[in-house]
Structures are given as structure tokens and as C-alpha cells.
Amino acid sequence: MYQPAQFAAKDPSHATTLMRDYPFASLISNDDEGFPYVTHLPLHVEQRGEQIVLLGHVAKPNPHWKYLAARAEALVTFMGPYGYLSPQIYPDVARVPSWNYLTVHARVTATLIEDTLAKDRLLKKLIGDHEPAYAQQWMGLGTEYQHKMLAGIVGFELAIEKLDCKLKINQHRPESHAKLHAMYEAGNENEQALASWMRKLGMVQ
DSSP states (O other): OOOOGGGBOSSTHHHHHHHHHSOEEEEEEEOTTSOEEEEEEEOEEEEETTEEEEEEEEETTSTHHHHHHHOOEEEEEEEEEEEEEOGGGSSSSOOOOEEEEEEEEEEEEEEEEOOHHHHHHHHHHHHHHHOTTHHHHHHTTOHHHHHHHHHTEEEEEEEEEEEEEEEESOTTOGGGHHHHHHHHHTSOHHHHHHHHHHHHTTSOO
């Protein structure tokens, strides 16, 4: 990822915050012909001491798990909020439009999870992230049904080896911050999230 210094996150917690707030990720590996293969999926973020691990699964018919078994190294990307940047925010007219966005790229090493109980624990973590109340319904479906569903997926653990977090919100143009923040605060959900990050990063009061 192209990463100008002014947009690189200084606080490592910003990356984990984005991964947890925007967990629907893109898992990218090479297929058997060497071409990038992408699966879009939710991932659970787990901190284990200094190590950050991502947990997820794919349907067994999806060949992505076979590619991970053959080539454990992969890339995971998370797309946070984004928004159009109008040149109207600048005090001078010699400006052009652009986009602001927050993203995380994680270089990972994959380990497959095929044990039934381990996959069940993985699913419960994802359920806890997105709909904790569903856990009771899942447990009430019966062992036979649960095992049938679990047999249809392959889980994996993705150990993060390198983490890059890009926070592009016009940090290098302080003359635009007040007007940009006001524009984003009045905008859509993504733009309002960018306005919140501008406050988090101390770009506006």
C-alpha cells in the first residue's frame, strides 16, 4: 500500500479499532495459477499478548482454504470510513478533488482449523461480535445439526506478521481542517465517522 508518512497511523491501537469497527474484510491469496484470489468475510480480532490474530472461516466448497493450506502467507485488508474531499474546503482555488479514507492492511500467516470443537469456539466468537443473543439459538439447534453445519466450513487463524494502517484525512493541510470537519459532520454515515476520527486525531477541537 502506498503510505505517505503524514497518513501513517502513529498509535497501533488505531488499527485494531478499525478492524473491530469494520470487521468485514478482504482475504487475498494467490490461487494455484499465481493469480490473486479474494474472499470477502467477517473476521474476529483477538489480542494475545503482543500478537494479534484474526479468526474466520469459509464454506468448504470455497477453494480459498486450500490455497491457504498450500501457501500460508496472505494479505487481509479492512476498509474503514471514506468520503469525497471537495476543493471547496480550501481558501484558495488552485485545488482539485480527492478522497479521504481509513484502511488497514495486515500481512498474515494462516493456520487451518478443522477440528469440530475448535470451529464451534470460533463461530461463538463471531456470534459474540455480531449477535450475542443468537448463541442461545445456536446451542438449541442440537448436536447433529451443529455438526452438519460445522462440517460445511473450514476455519482458520491468521497471525498478523505486519500491520499497516493508513489514516488519510488531509492531515497535511491544516488550513482546510475546520471546513472539512464541518462538511463531514453534516454528511452521510461514512463522512460523520471521518469527522469523529478528525476529533480523535486532534485535527479539530
